[in-house]
Amino acid sequence: MILEIQSLTAGYNAGPDILHDVNLSVHENEIVTIIGPNGAGKSTILKSIFGLTDIRNGKIIHGSRDITYHKTDQIIRSGIAMVSQGQNIFPDLTVEENLEMGAFIRQDKKELNQKKEEVFSFFPILKKFREKKAGILSGGERQMVALGMSLMLSPEILLLDEPSIGLAPKVMQEVFEKILQIRESGTTILMVEQNAAKALTISDRGYVLELGKNALEGKGKDLLRNPRVGELYLGKSQKALTHKKKSVTKKKS
Ligand SMILES: Nc1ncnc2c1ncn2[C@@H]1O[C@H](COP(=O)(O)OP(=O)(O)O)[C@@H](O)[C@H]1O
Ligand SMILES: [Mg+2]
Numbered sequence: 001m002i003l004e005i006q007s008l009t010a011g012y013n014a015g016p017d018i019l020h021d022v023n024l025s026v027h028e029n030e031i032v033t034i035i036g037p038n039g040a041g042k043s044t045i046l047k048s049i050f051g052l053t054d055i056r057n058g059k060i061i062h063g064s065r066d067i068t069y070h071k072t073d074q075i076i077r078s079g080i081a082m083v084s085q086g087q088n089i090f091p092d093l094t095v096e097e098n099l100e101m102g103a104f105i106r107q108d109k110k111e112l113n114q115k116k117e118e119v120f121s122f123f124p125i126l127k128k129f130r131e132k133k134a135g136i137l138s139g140g141e142r143q144m145v146a147l148g149m150s151l152m153l154s155p156e157i158l159l160l161d162e163p164s165i166g167l168a169p170k171v172m173q174e175v176f177e178k179i180l181q182i183r184e185s186g187t188t189i190l191m192v193e194q195n196a197a198k199a200l201t202i203s204d205r206g207y208v209l210e211l212g213k214n215a216l217e218g219k220g221k222d223l224l225r226n227p228r229v230g231e232l233y234l235g236k237s238q239k240a241l242t243h244k245k246k247s248v249t250k251k252k253s
Contacts, residue, residue, distance in 0.1 A: 002188050009021055122148070164194075
């Protein structure tokens with residue numbers, strides 16, 4: 001187990017508990033997705049791992065280390081990176097400067113440049129726009145900048161909060177393909193996604209969170225087939241699913 005959340009209860013400042021007794025685990029090199037309704041506490045889970053919430057009970061274990069009360073900079077140094085939801089780049093800095101910001105704790109300039117070139121070869125589009133201000137890029141390109149920044153410290157675990165939000169379907173597909181490539185390069189991924197169908201398709205396992213509590217968990221494929229998940233998160237009734245299958249067969253023949 002590379003990351004384990006045990007009986008986590010957490011909130012913000014003096015506010016109410018948002019997460020109640022949440023359990024979640026991620027094995028090395030898995031892609032694990034958390035789905036659930038708006039306000040369920042999905043982002044709060046990622047922020048808790050990243051040291052940004054008030055943890056009231058439970059534990060967060062990274063490898064063999066208890067990181068429950070570690071500060072964010074310590075967590076980053078220990079090999080966890082996060083791409084937060086929404087505005088997650090510096091629009092007035094160039095793409096290259098954004099990547100450098102992602103590696104702010106790297107001391108060695110040579111190492112930094114080496115990593116930068118590595119990220120550029122992983123995202124050719126970023127190399128093309130290297131000198132351009134990140135703010136002028138399209139939504140999909142900006143998401144690639146955010147992913148590139150997060151890879152600058154070669155994280156062991158990458159936390160992704162709604163990486164496909166607001167993107168057109170084709171661009172969304174490109175982002176998911178990049179996420180698969182990041183995993184292939186050896187990084188473990190824990191993500192939160194609105195697009196449950198797409199996310200579960202590329203995930204080894206998934207968790208459904210409702211009202212700050214564990215509701216369901218299973219293999220990505222099994223959750224996709226789970227009628228309750230279908231109805232609540234994939235926008236399909238069982239009837240519609242059956243219909244769809246039939247019509248697909250029809251089209252092919
Ligand atoms: N920084 C914050 N301070 C106080 N409450 C917050 C903060 N961020 C989120 N919340 C509250 O926590 C709850 C869960 O939010 P969130 O984790 O963002 O849900 P999700 O990501 O599943 O949509 C919501 O009621 C939200 O208002
Ligand atoms: Mg959220």
